[in-house]
Amino acid sequence: DQQVKQNSPSLSVQEGRISILNCDYTNSMFDYFLWYKKYPAEGPTFLISISSIKDKNEDGRFTVFLNKSAKHLSLHIVPSQPGDSAVYFCASTGNAGGTSYGKLTFGQGTILTVHP
Amino acid sequence: DAMVIQNPRYQVTQFGKPVTLSCSQTLNHNVMYWYQQKSSQAPKLLFHYYDKDFNNEADTPDNFQSRRPNTSFCFLDIRSPGLGDAAMYLCATSTLAGGETQYFGPGTRLLVL
Structure with a gap:
């Protein structure tokens, strides 16, 4: 049961x-959404949230759009640069877990390659 | 620089031989997390500590244990590694209030022979 999906x-x-980059989620209790970027041999680093x-x-250069009715978010990078080449993870959190601190549910990631 | 450090970066162990992965942080964050990430999959939360309060995810196998002796250090113990436990293990930290923004270490790649 994958609650956060990155289909590409x-x-x-x-x-x-x-x-x-696109991301879909299924849990309507999610109320905060993040994008992380990961370079090889490094841990994910926070990029932007909504x-x-x-x-x-x-x-x-980074904009995140959220469409709650469609349970869809997207990350736009304009203009793209070769240094943006990395794996991008979307993640979601909400009060469904009943905790006061963040338990993130991640998507499986999208590998972005920006060609010179 | 304040950071999250994981040692070792690569760990090879034998089937059934206990292994310990370590994580340390200089951010003085209350919360520490352990994630397992298998190839081309999403990082999956195994457990987390809020200070010394341990919180296990419901589907984390009993084979995985954790210790947090102080604020700075957290350990992941795999009591009897199986071939299916080969993965990248990521440690992360956050403050209580800013729990959504987590700071990750570089990860430890575990190989089980």
Whole structure:
């Protein structure tokens, strides 16, 4: 029972173009969503997040969009750079666990390759 | 630099031979997590500590144990590793209030022969 899904295992984009990474979730109790980036031989690092009270959050070249009715979020990277090549994980958390601190449910990741 | 450190980075063990993975942090965070990530799969939470309060996920096998002797250190013990336990093991930390933003170590790749 995979509550967070990233259906595209990989994405290849030309430098300067837009990268769009997608994520779907099934648990309606999730109310906070995050994207992590992972380079080889390193742990995931936090990239950007969005609360369920918003539908968009922007940080520089990175924008996350949330469509609650569709239980879908996406990460847009504009313009894409070769240094953005990494694995991107979406993650979700909410009050379903009844805890006061974050228990993240991750997707399986999308490998982004940005070609020069 | 404040960080999360995992040792060793690569661990080879034999089927059934106990193994311990370690994690240390200089962030002074209350919460520490252990995740298991198998190839091309999502990181899966095994358990977490809020200070010394241990919280096991319902589907974490009994074969996996953990110890947190102090704020800085946390250990993952695999009592009798099987071939299916070969994976990347990720340690992460967070503050109580900012639990959603977790800080990860580089991981330990476990190979079971």
